[in-house]
Amino acid sequence: MRTASAGPEIERLITLLSKMPGLGPRSARRAALHLLGRRDALMRPLADALADAADKISACSECGNMDVSDPCAVCSAPNRAENAICVVETVGDLWALERAGAFKGRYHVLGGVLSALDGVRPEDLNIAKLIERAERSEVTEIVLALNATVDGQTTAHYLADRLEAAGVKVTSLARGVPVGGELDYLDDGTLAAAFKSRSSV
């Protein structure tokens, strides 16, 4: 990571850039030079966009989605069904489902999955709020759209057990999701097909 003759300002920029997913020390140096060569077109707008997003965007207190408003645009949209809640692991998964356009209800972002290996327990996830939402009279279906990984399916079974008491129908995505696959990596068609043929747990 030594860049020697580069001053501390560039060193700091490269160090921070190299902490982004997808960029290592070498690509961070390339990115820094690329940015310095496009200050007004890219570097300053990016600095503004980062500061702006860091200040304005927060997690929705209702569903855990990221948005500038709380409740978020999805939770406050008048034209979305109130009766169905789709449970996802991350905001990235919510975006993937929205791109597929397969679901017109509300979402609930868990913020991860249960994992004995990583020490993630039920109380570490956004589960209490999900139970509370599921118990509301207007909610009739909870769609568990968790990754088809071991931890994702373990979490789905755990949630199905917990949600049974709330008297809602609990469904999961169809088996169209490949085993071991992650939602954010699937094409929109597969996601839409999996949504259409969802089955009772």
Place this chain on the structure above:
Amino acid sequence: MRTASAGPEIERLITLLSKMPGLGPRSARRAALHLLGRRDALMRPLADALADAADKISACSECGNMDVSDPCAVCSAPNRAENAICVVETVGDLWALERAGAFKGRYHVLGGVLSALDGVRPEDLNIAKLIERAERSEVTEIVLALNATVDGQTTAHYLADRLEAAGVKVTSLARGVPVGGELDYLDDGTLAAAFKSRSSV
């Protein structure tokens, strides 16, 4: 690039991130979520570092290096030899040579190479200033450390012809640099070896 439920602030951030080298639309979305999850540790410091670097860093009027001061730290270092100037294509190449620690003189950043295909002519590069520096009495050697590509070597020959009149010794990196290779991708040992066995043009 649609992220659907994400607001315009996130969309703008993702669009700008995806313009960085090494990041595409999908990795830009992942990076945006990664940043939003580490606001105080990474996102705000990165915004500050970008704005700070964009404001403070400029090209050195002497050699073309990027630094907060003009002349840059390399040009104003009292312990570096005044008699040798190493000519490189980009600031990234200068950093690569500094990491190898093989050269203790001054640098000159051309800002590219001559290219008939891309329409890069001598007047598009930082050549006039190089000739001016080469004609100074204290300068005795110009090391051409250009990439071992066709355009790099064409540029080296052009510069050797132009610099002949200045009465300086013009050398180039040893044949240790692999044909078609680029400086920024070589290991430090190869760069150091190539520097040691540099030969007269």
